[in-house]
Amino acid sequence: MATFLLSVLIFGSAGYIVFSRVKSGKTCDDCKSACPVKKV
Template identity: 60%
Template sequence: MATIILSVLIFGGAGVIVYRKIKNGASCEDCDCGCPVKEEQSK
């Protein structure tokens, strides 16, 4: 039971963080790292 609660908290927290990033309009230009999405957008 504790494992289920812990996993919900972890994945829920990660989901909230990802949602806030998307909602704030974070784009690939904000990131200095190379990723496949950034390479695809530059083409």
């Protein structure tokens, strides 16, 4: 149960960071340089 809550917290925070970054940037240029793993 603890590991499930921890994974939800980690993925939730990561998703929020990515969402806020894309929302504030309007373009994903910063996203491509920040996390190149996503564009594989």
